[in-house]
Amino acid sequence: MSLDSQSADNAEKLAAQAAWKKCLDIIRDNINNQQSFKTWFEPIVPLKLVGEEITIQVPSQFFYEWIEENYYTLLKRTIIDVIGRNAKLTYSVVVQRSPIEPVTVKLPQQPVEQTSVREVKTSRVAFDFYKSNVQRYESYLNPKYVFESFIKGDCNALAFAAAKSIAETPGKNTFNPLVLYGGVGLGKTHLAQAIGNAVRARQKAEMILYVSCEKFTLDFVNAIQTNRRSEFSAFYRNVDLLIIDDIQFFADKEKTQEEVFHIFNTLHQANKQIVLTCDRPIKELRGLEERLLSRFAWGLSADLQAPDYETRLAILQKKMEDNGTSLPRDVIEFIATNVVSNIRELEGCLIKLMATASLHGREIDLSLTKTVLKDIIRDRTVNITLEMIEKVVCDYYKLSPNDLKGKSRKQELALARQLAMFLGKTLTNSSFKTIGLHFGGRDHSTVIHAVNTIEKGQNESPEIRKDVEELKKRLEILAL
Ligand code: ADP
Ligand code: MG
Numbered sequence: 001m002s003l004d005s006q007s008a009d010n011a012e013k014l015a016a017q018a019a020w021k022k023c024l025d026i027i028r029d030n031i032n033n034q035q036s037f038k039t040w041f042e043p044i045v046p047l048k049l050v051g052e053e054i055t056i057q058v059p060s061q062f063f064y065e066w067i068e069e070n071y072y073t074l075l076k077r078t079i080i081d082v083i084g085r086n087a088k089l090t091y092s093v094v095v096q097r098s099p100i101e102p103v104t105v106k107l108p109q110q111p112v113e114q115t116s117v118r119e120v121k122t123s124r125v126a127f128d129f130y131k132s133n134v135q136r137y138e139s140y141l142n143p144k145y146v147f148e149s150f151i152k153g154d155c156n157a158l159a160f161a162a163a164k165s166i167a168e169t170p171g172k173n174t175f176n177p178l179v180l181y182g183g184v185g186l187g188k189t190h191l192a193q194a195i196g197n198a199v200r201a202r203q204k205a206e207m208i209l210y211v212s213c214e215k216f217t218l219d220f221v222n223a224i225q226t227n228r229r230s231e232f233s234a235f236y237r238n239v240d241l242l243i244i245d246d247i248q249f250f251a252d253k254e255k256t257q258e259e260v261f262h263i264f265n266t267l268h269q270a271n272k273q274i275v276l277t278c279d280r281p282i283k284e285l286r287g288l289e290e291r292l293l294s295r296f297a298w299g300l301s302a303d304l305q306a307p308d309y310e311t312r313l314a315i316l317q318k319k320m321e322d323n324g325t326s327l328p329r330d331v332i333e334f335i336a337t338n339v340v341s342n343i344r345e346l347e348g349c350l351i352k353l354m355a356t357a358s359l360h361g362r363e364i365d366l367s368l369t370k371t372v373l374k375d376i377i378r379d380r381t382v383n384i385t386l387e388m389i390e391k392v393v394c395d396y397y398k399l400s401p402n403d404l405k406g407k408s409r410k411q412e413l414a415l416a417r418q419l420a421m422f423l424g425k426t427l428t429n430s431s432f433k434t435i436g437l438h439f440g441g442r443d444h445s446t447v448i449h450a451v452n453t454i455e456k457g458q459n460e461s462p463e464i465r466k467d468v469e470e471l472k473k474r475l476e477i478l479a480l
Pocket of ligand 2: 188
């Protein structure tokens with residue numbers, strides 16, 4: 001970048017800061033709740049003012065949506081006041097895809113008037129840091145991702161144990177490379193970085209580097225274009241613990257794969273630790289060279305699976321503790337019941353709830369939760385009918401509909417019947433009376449009793465809890 005364009009950038013930034021400061025003064029005076037101002041406006045960073053177009057950076061997509069939903073008019077008026085009649089506003093959302101660096105993405109714009117959205121590039125090359133100052137290279141580790149904040153469950157037990165063991169003896173174990181694989185939002189990045197953070201804390205390795213596959217690729221391409229390939233290679237071959245995230249993105253990038261191959265060999269031979277993450281098992285990767293795949297399979301592959309109910313609850317509880325907040329038990333259970341496949345989404349729900357609470361200064365209860373989270377938690381129960389419940393319960397317990405609806409008081413029949421009624425009440429909008437009629441012409445008080453029994457049973461008996469969960473799961477699938 002030339003000096004001229006640098007100083008032009010600087011001027012745009014200063015202009016944005018000055019204008020935004022004026023805007024903030026107006027906005028502050030127009031928002032009753034100072035906490036809201038703190039929450040939603042203080043984190044905004046003015047990036048540049050070009051002509052009458054101001055670009056501001058917000059910390060997340062959710063943030064952006066919130067501002068647009070709640071402060072659109074105020075923001076519009078203010079910006080026109082400060083900048084001029086034709087003022088335009090552009091958001092730049094910093095998505096924390098990985099903690100390497102903020103990535104600025106294009107957004108479907110929500111203009112003050114109309115706006116052109118431009119991408120702001122903030123690309124930094126890892127090995128530049130190294131070159132400029134060997135002692136102060138960036139490891140790109142996010143201090144948030146540590147073992148202590150990671151909840152262990154059946155779903156991730158092996159991965160967790162392997163990660164911990166590696167953090168103790170990086171490079172000097174048979175888990176080299178360690179491959180952590182699993183679906184989106186299940187903790188691969190967290191665990192991989194926890195290794196890096198632990199190794200750094202205990203000073204078990206000197207040079208630790210976390211890099212996403214995309215960043216590695218970009219840096220590599222960049223190095224080739226600027227004739228610095230050997231510098232690039234030398235940099236990576238010096239790393240003592242190398243963590244590469246999301247290696248599935250190496251697919252079909254032949255040159256990059258070749259480079260990875262050589263780096264891998266050098267590090268492996270020198271007993272340097274390599275940690276990789278991937279969205280699927282190595283053998284299912286496509287578009288990667290055979291020799292690379294065979295090396296990736298040398299060490300240990302450990303999978304991360306979707307957490308079960310208990311683990312989801314534990315994760316929510318941990319996140320609340322970490323945030324210094326607490327939510328009512330039924331709210332937590334509602335989230336844990338409904339967000340089943342992705343831990344990132346679990347977190348998203350908490351953040352959204354907490355934001356709402358701080359904004360409205362209102363206690364969070366179950367009904368508010370349902371309203372606030374309605375976009376995230378699709379109501380999976382809308383299509384569920386009493387007939388479906390009957391079918392699923394009969395299949396599950398291997399009963400005939402006559403057994404279920406009949407008069408027998410045998411214990412296992414009674415339990416199945418009570419479960420069916422309980423599910424009828426919790427998953428459909430049927431009244432106690434309708435449910436009673438459906439399941440063998442029973443009185444509404446029998447249904448109330450059944451619901452109470454199962455609710456109590458869920459708290460006391462892991463088997464009942466498991467049955468309820470399994471039945472709900474089957475019903476949701478049936479109702480899709
Ligand atoms: P992935 O890389 O597999 O897509 P991440 O590691 O980015 O998933 O995890 C998504 C979010 O969920 C992160 O904020 C992470 O801290 C959190 N998370 C994932 N697994 C756990 C866990 N077992 N305990 C606590 N938090 C978790
Ligand atoms: Mg990840």
